Every structure is written in structure tokens, then in C-alpha cells.
Amino acid sequence: MTTDAPGAKIPIPADEDRFWQLIESAWAELGPEPAEIRHHLVNRTPDADEESLYALDAWLDKFTERLRAASIDLSAAELTALDSVLERKLYDIDREDIHEFTDGSDDGFLYARGFIVAAGRVFYEAVMADPAKAIMDAECEEMCYFFAHLHNDRFGAYPKTGSTISRESHSNPAGWQ
Numbered sequence: 001m002t003t004d005a006p007g008a009k010i011p012i013p014a015d016e017d018r019f020w021q022l023i024e025s026a027w028a029e030l031g032p033e034p035a036e037i038r039h040h041l042v043n044r045t046p047d048a049d050e051e052s053l054y055a056l057d058a059w060l061d062k063f064t065e066r067l068r069a070a071s072i073d074l075s076a077a078e079l080t081a082l083d084s085v086l087e088r089k090l091y092d093i094d095r096e097d098i099h100e101f102t103d104g105s106d107d108g109f110l111y112a113r114g115f116i117v118a119a120g121r122v123f124y125e126a127v128m129a130d131p132a133k134a135i136m137d138a139e140c141e142e143m144c145y146f147f148a149h150l151h152n153d154r155f156g157a158y159p160k161t162g163s164t165i166s167r168e169s170h171s172n173p174a175g176w177q
Contacts, residue, residue: 009162011085018078019085020121026066027120034059038119042126042133054138056119063118064142071150080159083147089117089124090144090167095175098127101134106169111139113169118143 011019027034037055071079090113102112116127118140126133144167151159170176 009084009164011081011088015081016085019082019089022067022070022082023118023120026063026070029066030059030062034063038123041119041123041135044133054135056115057138060115060118060140060142064140064146067146068150071147072154074150076151076155076159079147079151079154080161083145083151083159084161084163086117086143086147087161087163087165087167090114091165091172093117093124093128093175094167094169094172095131096177098131098134098175099169101131101136102138103136104139108137108139109169110144110167111141112137113167114143115140 027038034056037059041056071082074082090110093113093116094109098113098116099109102109104112112134115138116124116134123133148158151157165171
């Protein structure tokens with residue numbers, strides 16, 4: 001459900017695999033409790049106790065610390081490739097049907113999409129397939145520009161992904177019919 005301008009650069013599968021491996025490795029270092037919470041997010045019913053769903057929030061800072069540690073020695077090219085994947089993932093879930101379940105302003109919806117990505121590939125794919133899996137008001141602002149900020153911190157400039165898409169809310173025309 002994406003529409004790109006002609007000539008848009010699309011991340012290669014190897015970069016996408018590396019992206020998800022870094023995220024999963026960062027979560028794995030935190031042990032079984034966040035793994036159980038993430039499993040619950042994917043397998044919950046629509047009427048599940050919402051309070052228990054926010055339990056992952058308590059782990060997000062530790063997760064991003066682990067992700068930063070795992071990414072700190074990556075080259076500028078590697079960070080640019082990962083930022084390109086992140087940009088694509090956020091763009092692909094920039095959809096009205098997902099917004100209905102997350103709510104929020106433009107920034108709030110971006111941060112909600114950051115949470116969806118940060119929660120991992122299985123949750124991301126679950127929300128792509130069934131937007132009702134998304135969580136109202138859950139957000140992870142740091143994830144939205146994680147690799148871009150890391151690139152800027154290390155190399156003094158933000159990466160140029162070469163894409164013609166934006167991670168900002170309402171930028172995916174196919175997602176907002």
C-alpha cells in the first residue's frame with residue numbers, strides 16, 4: 001500500500017534483514033519479560049486489558065540503549081542504509097486505517113508508528129495485516145529518527161537516503177484515500 005515517485009530508492013533485503021536483526025538482538029539482551037510482553041501484543045484480542053499493553057513502555061529506554069550500543073560502530077553507509085529501512089517502514093504504515101487505532105496528531109502518529117517499529121518485526125507485520133493490533137497512544141519518538149540521529153552524532157550530518165519518501169505523517173498517499 002505504498003506509492004513512490006519514479007526513481008525512488010528502495011532498501012535492499014539484506015539491509016532490511018540487518019535492521020530487524022539489530023532490533024531483535026537489542027530486545028533479546030533484555031531477557032524474557034519484554035519478550036513475553038511483545039508476544040502478548042501480537043496475540044492479544046481486541047478487548048484485551050489495555051493497561052497490560054503499555055508494559056512495553058517501561059522497556060523502551062533500555063531497548064534503545066541496547067540498540068545504540070549495537071549500532072555505535074557502524075559506518076556512515078551502514079547507518080544510512082538502516083535509516084533508509086526505517087524511513088520505509090514508517091512510510092509503509094503511514095495509513096489512515098492504522099491511525100484510527102493509534103490516534104494522535106501528526107507528530108503523535110509518527111511516534112505511534114515509531115512504537116510499532118520498535119516493538120519488532122512480528123508486531124510490525126501484525127499491525128500491517130490487522131491495524132486493530134496497534135495500540136492507542138503508545139509511542140516511541142526516539143525510534144523515528146534513531147539511525148539518522150546516530151549518523152549525525154557520529155559523522156556531523158544527517159544521512160541522505162536517496163529515497164523520495166518521507167517518514168512524516170500523511171506522506172503516503174496510498175495510505176490516506
